[in-house]
Amino acid sequence: MKVNSLENLLADELRDIYSIENQMIKSLPKMAEVAVLEDLNATLENLFKQTQNHAQRLEEICNDLNIKPRGKKCVGMQGINEEVEELILADAEPEPLEALPW
Secondary structure (H helix, E strand, C coil): CCCCCHHHHHHHHHHHHHHHHHHHHHHHHHHHHHCCCHHHHHHHHHHHHHHHHHHHHHHHHHHHCCCCCCCCCCHHHHHHHHHHHHHHHCCCCHHHHHCCCC
């Protein structure tokens, strides 16, 4: 998408943020599943609920602005999720997993 106006920039940024939130919705349950510490698990589950709310609010904002929120994938967030998935699939021990900055 060519960004040639503030409206285009806003639409592009909203799509990027929406992509981030939806990617987190997919990855947070996986992180919570491998979390051994109860506090970390609870934090991840709480973050999951907040992220769902964020995505819903972004949909409402986009709807109000006549912007389609879908159609862009944030490659930065995709990279983070791939790293997390790699660690989960590596069958790492719980202690190193708990040390990750999630």
